[in-house]
Amino acid sequence: MSPFDRPGVWLRCQLHAHTTNSDGDPTPQGLIDHYERAEYDVLAITDHWHITRHDSEEILLLPASELSARIEHGPHREADVLAYGIEELPEVRDHFPTIAEAASWIVAHGGVAILAHPYWSGLGPDDYLGADDLSGIEVFNGGCEIAQGNGLSAVHWDDILDRGGRALAIATDDAHHVGQDSRLGWTMVRAAERSVAAVLAALRDGAFYSSTGATIEDVRLVDGGVDVRSSPARSITLRSGAWDGGRVNAGRYAMHYRGRVLERDSAGAIVAARFELPEFRPWARVEVGGIDGSLAWGNPIDLSGAIPRSD
Ligand SMILES: [Zn+2]
Known part of the structure; x- marks a missing residue:
């Protein structure tokens, strides 16, 4: 689905950020104020295993969470999966047994599942290709990039695509300390209208592109x-x-x-x-x-x- 000849509005979206409800510095209101002042249209607060709900007139809030799953490799044997559009948390806590189970739970509950920071997590194409319900990956994660220089997962993306996988890609901040690790990466969504349902549909359809500045x-x-x-x-x-x-x-x-x-x-x-x-x-x-x-x-x-x- 090309975003460029699709009717609708362009919405600048921050799809990965944390508050005091998990391991972030800002309160939910502080995070919202920050992205509203930075002229974002949409914010998904992705606290770990928590759906942070809040009211905002200025910015459209997408219900979201960052869930995790076990993998068989790496120091923490863990991968993170971003869940957009879910209204409840899973009964399982801390970890899904696999990335595939995390992604299918998210999709079964009306959400869109994106694999977070593949480079930072040490993931390979098999980690993605084994989970059919994933819609895509984070091609750029600003927090990983400025902390450890491993926020860019373009090679991971191409490895998935070259093996016949279907993968969209978002760019995000993964902000924990807004002002320091924010306004680094964002996703430009072409939505039919400024609503949660339209943003989710555009994310599902691939009607967006990702950026650290260029258009x-x-x-x-x-x-x-x-x-x-x-x-x-x-x-x-x-x-x-x-x-x-x-x-x-x-x-x-x-x-x-x-x-x-x-x-x-x-x-x-x-x-x-x-x-x-x-x-x-x-x-x-x-x-x-x-x-x-x-x-x-x-x-x-x-x-x-x-x-x-x-x-
Ligand atoms: Zn995160």
């Missing part, structure tokens, strides 16, 4: 290629599977591969590019590198209708 304005399948428009960029990438993909670059690395620049701004930054279709896999995702070093990630687009099958 994706359009991604469009054209005859024999993919066109991308973005905020002024030093690179725009069309990622696909192994051995595949293309990129255009501005400035010092002004080389283009399987793509060409369609338009630049007056400073020479790229604002539109056209890419050749991938050679080997029927999917691609867009990544924009902003001139300030920020990134934006589009969800995978299904190119199976545009690429002749080779297998």
Whole structure:
């Protein structure tokens, strides 16, 4: 589902943040005030094993929690699963036996399940591929990035996609100390309207992109290629599977591969590019590198209708 030609409104969403109801510093009201002042439209408070409820006129609150599951590897043998749109907590406490059981409980209770910070948790593609009810992963987690430099899970995402998995990707703060580990990553959701049900539907459908600053304005399948428009960029990438993909670059690395620049701004930054279709896999995702070093990630687009099958 492309967010770019879908009617509705763009909503800037913070989908991962903690309060004093789990291990965060701010009170629920303090967290809401922070994101409201930062001009977010939607906030999911994801306290661990707790649904923090609050009233707010200014910001739309998405009921949510961060649940955990046992895995067979890693120092704590634990993975975290973000649950959006659940109205109650599971009877099981502390850990689900598996990621798959956590995800299916969330979906069975009307929610959307996203695997949190795969890089930080030490997860591989099998951890994701074994849980059919997961909708996606966090491709960027700001708290992990500024604390330990392992907030970016783009390679984890590609490993899942290259093996035929379906995975969307959100960017978040995972804020515990707002002001220090906040306003780092967010998700731009194209919702039919500003409501909890519409945001959940858009998350389920993949009608969103993720960002640390850069903006994706359009991604469009054209005859024999993919066109991308973005905020002024030093690179725009069309990622696909192994051995595949293309990129255009501005400035010092002004080389283009399987793509060409369609338009630049007056400073020479790229604002539109056209890419050749991938050679080997029927999917691609867009990544924009902003001139300030920020990134934006589009969800995978299904190119199976545009690429002749080779297998
Ligand atoms: Zn968290």
